[in-house]
Amino acid sequence: MTSHFLLMTGFAFLTSIVIALVTKKTPREQWRYFWKFFASLVAIALLIGWIMYPFPLR
Amino acid sequence: MTESARKVEPVTVSSNLWYISVLCVLGWMIPGSGHLLLKKPKRAVTFFLCIMILFFWGMNLGAKIWHYERQQPLTFFAMVAQTGVGTPYFVTRAVGTYAQNHSEFYFYPFAGRFNFGQGVISNITFEYGNTFTWVAGLLNFLVILDAFDIVMKRKE
Numbered sequence: 711m712t713s714h715f716l717l718m719t720g721f722a723f724l725t726s727i728v729i730a731l732v733t734k735k736t737p738r739e740q741w742r743y744f745w746k747f748f749a750s751l752v753a754i755a756l757l758i759g760w761i762m763y764p765f766p767l768r
Numbered sequence: 769m770t771e772s773a774r775k776v777e778p779v780t781v782s783s784n785l786w787y788i789s790v791l792c793v794l795g796w797m798i799p800g801s802g803h804l805l806l807k808k809p810k811r812a813v814t815f816f817l818c819i820m821i822l823f824f825w826g827m828n829l830g831a832k833i834w835h836y837e838r839q840q841p842l843t844f845f846a847m848v849a850q851t852g853v854g855t856p857y858f859v860t861r862a863v864g865t866y867a868q869n870h871s872e873f874y875f876y877p878f879a880g881r882f883n884f885g886q887g888v889i890s891n892i893t894f895e896y897g898n899t900f901t902w903v904a905g906l907l908n909f910l911v912i913l914d915a916f917d918i919v920m921k922r923k924e
Contacts, residue, residue: 712892712893714896717829717893717896720825721822721896721899721900721903724818724821724822725818725822725903725907727814727818728814728815728818728819728907728910728911729907729910731811731814731815731914732910732911732913732914735923735924
């Protein structure tokens with residue numbers, strides 16, 4: 711699999727699970743934090759990608 | 769007991785030192801096993817699966833198995849990050865080294881995916897692989913700290 715978006719989403723998904731479990735105590739807090747963290751990672755990556763879009767590769 | 773009184777409750781570290789050491793070392797060697805010792809099987813399995821998937825997915829993407837090179841001191845940090853996953857790092861490193869000279873070895877195709885530890889630099893996913901394996905190791909350090917906090921009664 712070489713889709714950058716899917717790789718990034720998979721990475722964000724797995725990382726968010728661990729971070730949510732480590733940082734929050736109750737399942738409800740963990741669940742909410744997981745979605746917040748996951749969405750933030752994906753959204754920020756897309757935003758940075760969008761900002762970098764006009765820059766030439768070389 | 770008030771909240772402030774609970775915070776300053778002393779923890780008998782010296783009596784538990786052996787247990788804490790075993791917990792942390794085991795937690796480092798097998799991700800999530802520290803939580804298993806603390807009778808938190810759901811968390812243990814989740815940590816184990818997430819870290820293992822991240823690490824082996826990274827290796828499959830063509831990551832390099834990092835070790836310290838004196839000419840490039842920053843490789844030390846890459847090595848420390850990867851060794852964070854514990855046993856899988858050493859097993860993968862051994863498999864890569866062994867498979868290089870034994871093409872009949874069962875894990876030869878897997879070792880070939882990461883060029884027997886050298887990493888596939890020409891792969892478009894090379895840097896992804898490195899990031900996956902580094903983060904897997906660093907997350908395991910966080911998991912060990914979480915187990916440590918639980919045993920020190922700072923967390924449930």
